[in-house]
Every structure is written in structure tokens, then in C-alpha cells.
Amino acid sequence: MAKVAVVGAGMTKFVRRAQETGRELSWQAAKMALDSAGLTLKDVDAVVIGSAPDAFDGVHMKGEYLADGSGAWRKPCIRNFVGGATGVFAPIQGWYHIASGQFDTVLVVCEEKMSSCHPHPQGAFITIFDHTTERPLGPNLLWIFALEMNRYMTVHGITKEEIALVAVKNKKNALDHPCAQLGEELTVEDVLNSEVLAWPVNRLDVSPASDGAAAVVMCAEHVAKRVSDKPVWVEGVGWHLDTAYWTNRDLYYPRYVEYAARMAYEMAGIKEPRKEIHIVEPYDPFDYKELHHLEGLLLCERGGAARLTADGVTQRDGDLPVCPSGGLLGVGNPIAAAGLMKVCELFWQLRGEAGKRQVPGTPRRGLAQAWGDLMQVGTVIILGR
Amino acid sequence: MREKLTNPEHVRTWPGSIPVEYVYTAGVAGEAYLRAIKERGRLAASACLGCGTKYLPPRLYCERCFEKTGEPRDVEARGTVETFTVAHRDLEGRQLEPPVVYAFVRIDGTAGGLVHRLGEVDPGDVHIGLEVEAVFLPPAQRTGSILDIAHFRPVRHRPAAT
Ligand SMILES: [Zn+2]
Numbered sequence: 001m002a003k004v005a006v007v008g009a010g011m012t013k014f015v016r017r018a019q020e021t022g023r024e025l026s027w028q029a030a031k032m033a034l035d036s037a038g039l040t041l042k043d044v045d046a047v048v049i050g051s052a053p054d055a056f057d058g059v060h061m062k063g064e065y066l067a068d069g070s071g072a073w074r075k076p077c078i079r080n081f082v083g084g085a086t087g088v089f090a091p092i093q094g095w096y097h098i099a100s101g102q103f104d105t106v107l108v109v110c111e112e113k114m115s116s117c118h119p120h121p122q123g124a125f126i127t128i129f130d131h132t133t134e135r136p137l138g139p140n141l142l143w144i145f146a147l148e149m150n151r152y153m154t155v156h157g158i159t160k161e162e163i164a165l166v167a168v169k170n171k172k173n174a175l176d177h178p179c180a181q182l183g184e185e186l187t188v189e190d191v192l193n194s195e196v197l198a199w200p201v202n203r204l205d206v207s208p209a210s211d212g213a214a215a216v217v218m219c220a221e222h223v224a225k226r227v228s229d230k231p232v233w234v235e236g237v238g239w240h241l242d243t244a245y246w247t248n249r250d251l252y253y254p255r256y257v258e259y260a261a262r263m264a265y266e267m268a269g270i271k272e273p274r275k276e277i278h279i280v281e282p283y284d285p286f287d288y289k290e291l292h293h294l295e296g297l298l299l300c301e302r303g304g305a306a307r308l309t310a311d312g313v314t315q316r317d318g319d320l321p322v323c324p325s326g327g328l329l330g331v332g333n334p335i336a337a338a339g340l341m342k343v344c345e346l347f348w349q350l351r352g353e354a355g356k357r358q359v360p361g362t363p364r365r366g367l368a369q370a371w372g373d374l375m376q377v378g379t380v381i382i383l384g385r
Numbered sequence: 386m387r388e389k390l391t392n393p394e395h396v397r398t399w400p401g402s403i404p405v406e407y408v409y410t411a412g413v414a415g416e417a418y419l420r421a422i423k424e425r426g427r428l429a430a431s432a433c434l435g436c437g438t439k440y441l442p443p444r445l446y447c448e449r450c451f452e453k454t455g456e457p458r459d460v461e462a463r464g465t466v467e468t469f470t471v472a473h474r475d476l477e478g479r480q481l482e483p484p485v486v487y488a489f490v491r492i493d494g495t496a497g498g499l500v501h502r503l504g505e506v507d508p509g510d511v512h513i514g515l516e517v518e519a520v521f522l523p524p525a526q527r528t529g530s531i532l533d534i535a536h537f538r539p540v541r542h543r544p545a546a547t
Binding site: 018019020021024030031034041058069073116117118119126127135136 | 399401403404405406407408409410411412413414415416445446448449450451
């Protein structure tokens with residue numbers, strides 16, 4: 001398979017309510033990514049757009065809507081959507097556009113404008129539940145996380161205090177991110193004392209609703225060597241789906257993440273992930289999800305992620321920095337853009353360009369992961385220099 | 386079997402809705418467009434700083450070369466009917482009396498234009514190439530919407546050639 005590199009990255013600020021339209025946000029991120037690679041739209045052969053439900057922006061056929069701001073004028077263009085997992089799936093799709101040999105340079109753009117949805121995007125989430133078996137109960141999205149979090153905590157005997165440490169860490173990391181919406185110095189008590197939304201989920205356990213866009217430029221090896229002195233290579237990709245019936249799986253463990261990770265590790269030739277992955281950006285829309293996903297990624301044993309966090313291993317200066325960006329909890333959560341933000345973070349970290357967020361040492365390999373739909377899609381990408 | 390469900394009451398069903406409402410921003414360029422309409426009774430266009438393409442409605446960036454565009458500037462709300470249709474039924478299928486003429490109007494001197502209603506003209510007199518101008522609502526009635534334009538009508542008084 002042809003080698004594929006990431007040679008540029010860009011993103012907008014993540015904010016609660018942007019004046020810019022989704023198209024304008026997409027253009028800002030895409031332009032920044034191209035500029036950072038020293039390329040122009042003329043150099044782009046094809047465009048991949050990632051954006052989660054049309055219901056957030058309130059625009060039907062969002063891929064088409066976002067196309068011009070994503071640089072797709074008179075170019076081959078495709079939009080993908082795998083719920084929250086979209087932001088990491090988009091660069092995977094960019095990868096296979098190039099690995100197939102069909103294109104040399106692909107612009108990958110992810111966008112979400114959740115503020116359009118009133119009074120709150122929760123209104124759009126309600127309808128992701130089955131109309132026959134669940135919607136008559138009037139569920140909201142927080143419930144399913146609460147059910148999963150409770151199951152996870154109970155199976156492993158993990159406390160809310162241990163989980164709150166993740167929110168504290170990520171919101172603190174986000175203080176160093178110029179695009180962050182919710183960087184904050186918090187204590188575990190602040191998290192525990194915040195409003196209970198659906199026990200055991202409190203307000204500060206949850207990422208915010210956000211507007212924003214992110215983009216990367218990907219290209220084939222011969223182009224990468226010409227345009228970049230610091231290409232970051234795609235070493236592995238994986239994606240996987242578990243059953244869509246949550247009554248037919250055990251919520252305590254994210255198998256869909258494990259299967260996606262195994263696919264990516266095999267491609268990257270990684271035998272011992274804990275030793276061979278140096279920074280991780282797992283999907284953290286809720287604080288417990290970071291722990292849950294670290295386990296699914298085989299970066300620790302099941303139930304062991306809380307211990308790693310308590311021991312400081314996952315701090316930016318720890319042995320395995322996790323969400324050095326600040327994650328969704330701190331940087332913000334414009335769904336698809338949040339996933340791609342994690343890939344941008346790996347790009348900047350591996351090139352030593354992460355500024356105040358730079359992890360010490362010279363990380364050689366990083367992993368970003370996202371997860372979506374009704375908790376059953378896992379997407380994983382591994383980048384290395 | 387070639388049966389199909391013709392009466393949904395024969396099986397267990399229940400009604401549902403997707404209860405979502407939206408508040409859209411016009412965006413950076415869209416804001417300038419709607420302000421020109423509301424505050425000055427004009428249209429606005431922005432030109433690409435790279436290739437010069439003049440966008441109407443204005444845009445923040447150029448889709449062709451990806452450069453930023455210049456500040457939106459007012460343009461005369463006048464142009465040419467590039468194509469049109471005469472609608473005889475509304476969304477619910479009811480007869481429209483009188484029928485409504487919808488046209489795509491290419492605005493003079495720009496690479497763009499807008500779809501709007503034509504008024505003050507008999508549908509039978511509308512033709513491709515017809516020169517038209519916007520009729521704005523009185524300033525006090527404008528809200529900052531494309532509906533601040535009541536319709537486009539044929540240009541009656543062409544300025545004398547010089
Ligand atoms: Zn241009």
C-alpha cells in the first residue's frame with residue numbers, strides 16, 4: 001500500500017455560538033491547513049468532508065452545503081458520517097483515497113455548528129433512539145451515558161472521584177490551547193458538586209456543545225517529500241462497528257474500540273501498544289469515556305485506566321500523555337471537528353509544534369480515537385514521524 | 386404475496402415528530418448582505434482578492450481560489466431574468482390565484498444573482514432576458530431578510546443612452 005502523510009493542519013476556535021456559518025468555519029480551518037502546508041487549492045486533487053448529523057446545523061445534505069468552504073469546487077468530493085466517530089473516520093477516508101493510488105493530495109475538513117439547534121442540540125439527539133422500543137420513554141442522550149458510566153463504575157469498583165480527575169486534567173490542559181472553549185482550573189470537588197444531570201453524570205463530567213471546524217492536508221509519499229521537511233505518516237487505521245442493539249452487549253467495555261484498535265495496530269506492526277504508543281487522544285465527550293476508551297485501546301487492562309490517571313501517568317508530562325490538547329472536555333465538542341482536532345493535535349505534537357501543550361521528550365508515535373452512533377462505532381488512526 | 390400496507394391502522398403505529406428548531410446566523414458575509422438590504426435598500430457583492438470573481442450574495446472567501454474576498458460593497462439591485470417558472474400550485478397542492486412567477490435574476494456586474502418573485506408583470510409577458518429591478522419594502526417594514534425585497538419588476542425607465 002502507498003504511504004500517506006499528513007503535511008498540514010488547521011482549526012478554528014471552538015466556541016458555543018459562532019457568527020460564522022458552517023461554510024465560513026470550514027473555510028477558515030481548511031485555509032489554515034493549506035497555508036500551513038505551503039499549498040493552495042490548485043494542489044488539492046480531492047476533498048473529504050466529515051460532519052455529523054444534519055440535524056445539528058439544521059441543513060439537509062450538509063456535505064453539499066459545506067463543499068465550497070471545504071475547497072471542493074469542481075473537485076471529487078465525498079462526505080462521510082459515522083456519528084461522533086466521524087472526525088477520525090474522515091482522515092481514514094483521506095488515507096484510502098491516497099493509499100489506493102487514485103489521488104496524490106486530499107484536503108480533509110470536518111465541521112459542526114451545534115448552536116443552530118435550539119434550544120439545545122439535545123433536541124436532535126432524542127431521535128437517534130429507536131422509535132418503537134425507546135423513544136416512547138422520552139430519553140435524552142445523557143441517560144445512555146449515565147447507564148454506561150454506572151455499569152463501568154460498578155463492574156470495576158471505580159469511584160466518581162477517580163473519574164472526575166479526567167475532567168480536571170483535560171480542562172487544565174485546554175488552558176494552553178489557543179482554540180479552547182472551556183480551559184479551566186478545577187478541583188475534583190468542583191466536578192462532584194456540579195449539577196447532577198442524570199446520575200452518575202454531573203455537568204462537569206460532560207463536554208460542551210460547540211461550533212467549530214478542523215482540517216488536515218494529506219498526501220502521497222512522493223508529494224510529501226517534496227512539500228514537507230517534517231511529514232507525519234499514517235502508520236495505522238482501523239474502524240469497527242459493534243451491534244447497534246445496546247441490549248445485546250455489555251456496556252462496561254467498548255469492544256468496537258478494541259476491534260478498531262487491533263486493526264490499526266496490526267497495520268502499524270504494533271505488538272505492545274502500551275510501549276509503542278507515546279501520546280493518545282482518545283475520545284472524551286464524558287470524563288469516564290477517556291478511561292473506557294484507554295481500556296478498549298488495550299493501553300491498560302480493563303478497569304485499570306483510573307489507576308493510571310490517579311498515578312499521573314496520563315498527565316502531559318506523564319509516561320503516557322492522554323489528551324494533551326485538552327480533549328473534548330476542555331477544547332470543546334463540535335462533534336466531527338472535535339475528532340479531527342485530535343488528529344491535528346497529534347500532527348502538532350509529533351512535529352514539536354504544540355507550543356505550551358508540547359509533551360516533553362520527542363514523541364514518535366501517537367494515536368487518536370473517536371467513537372459514535374449509539375455507542376457502537378470505533379475509529380482509530382495512528383500517526384508517526 | 387404482493388400485499389402492501391395501505392392502512393397504517395392495521396398494524397400498531399404511533400405518531401412521532403422530530404422536535405427541533407433552529408436559529409441560523411447569516412454568517413460574516415451574509416450579515417453584510419442583509420444589512421445592505423435592510424438599511425440601504427441595496428444588494429451587496431464581494432470580490433475575490435485573488436481572482437476578482439464578484440460574488441452576490443457576498444461571500445467571505447472565494448470558492449475558486451480559496452482567497453479571502455474584499456469588503457462587501459453595495460450594488461444596484463438590478464439584473465436580467467436568466468430563467469423563470471410560473472407556479473400554479475402551492476406546497477399543499479392548492480391552486481395559486483394569481484399564479485406566482487419565480488425567476489433567477491443575474492445581478493448586473495456580478496457572477497451571482499438570486500431567485501426571487503417577479504411582480505407588476507403579467508406572467509405571459511415574462512421572458513428570459515427581461516431586465517428587472519428589485520422593489521424593496523418601505524424601510525420601516527424591513528426586518529433584514531430577503532423578503533425585504535417584495536419582488537423584482539421589469540425596468541420601466543431605462544436611463545437615456547449617452
Ligand atoms: Zn478567487
